[in-house]
Amino acid sequence: MAEFNVRWARTADVPMIEKLIEPLVQERILLGKDRVVFYEAVQEFRIAETHDGEVIGCGALHVMWEDLGEVRTLAVAQPWLSKGVGHALLDSLQNDARELGLKKLFCLTFEVDFFTRHGYAPIGEDIVDPEVYAELVRSTDEGVAEFLDLARVKPNTLGNTRMLRIL
Numbered sequence: 001m002a003e004f005n006v007r008w009a010r011t012a013d014v015p016m017i018e019k020l021i022e023p024l025v026q027e028r029i030l031l032g033k034d035r036v037v038f039y040e041a042v043q044e045f046r047i048a049e050t051h052d053g054e055v056i057g058c059g060a061l062h063v064m065w066e067d068l069g070e071v072r073t074l075a076v077a078q079p080w081l082s083k084g085v086g087h088a089l090l091d092s093l094q095n096d097a098r099e100l101g102l103k104k105l106f107c108l109t110f111e112v113d114f115f116t117r118h119g120y121a122p123i124g125e126d127i128v129d130p131e132v133y134a135e136l137v138r139s140t141d142e143g144v145a146e147f148l149d150l151a152r153v154k155p156n157t158l159g160n161t162r163m164l165r166i167l
């Protein structure tokens with residue numbers, strides 16, 4: 001039996017989510033966000049926890065368009081790396097995506113091998129129709145800007161790979 005399970009996040013998890021991603025933000029692997037942004041996005045998050053209730057991982061699914069979403073803020077606590085926690089979280093987020101009716105999942109990452117093993121492939125530019133682009137570009141969300149590869153977010157995306165999976 002797995003030593004952990006994956007569940008929806010609760011508001012009380014937000015400080016733990018911040019603690020999980022803090023070292024990754026310091027290393028510029030993940031993008032730091034204000035606490036209010038995590039509370040506002042709490043319904044997007046899945047949490048991995050041990051049977052003692054210790055939070056050991058998190059991940060979020062952000063809807064961008066009718067058929068398009070992003071896997072973001074996927075992070076596993078250091079002592080739990082390479083034990084299948086990331087896989088379980090991603091699996092759960094992908095199921096959530098399917099239930100919502102999404103067909104494509106975007107991800108911006110340094111973890112190219114992990115995502116490749118989960119069916120993601122690197123993408124170039126111009127991956128949405130000009131009409132959809134014109135609407136997406138109106139979003140204030142940083143992840144959408146990263147998906148569109150806008151110049152203003154280039155400092156965040158440096159060295160990362162933009163990847164996409166067809167569900």
Ligand SMILES: CC(C)(COP(=O)(O)OP(=O)(O)OC[C@H]1O[C@@H](n2cnc3c(N)ncnc32)[C@H](O)[C@@H]1OP(=O)(O)O)[C@@H](O)C(=O)NCCC(=O)NCCS
Nearest residue numbers: 072073074075076081082083084085086087109111114117
């Ligand atoms: C990406 C990340 C979430 C993966 O988490 P993880 O829990 O280590 O992932 P898994 O354990 O499912 O898989 C990791 C490796 O362990 C191996 N593994 C999985 N289950 C295993 C098990 N039960 N026993 C031994 N090895 C196992 C897999 O082969 C896998 O190899 P791969 O990474 O080359 O595909 C984690 O590395 C992380 O937090 N990275 C930093 C944040 C980040 O970049 N997030 C992505 C962008 S949002």
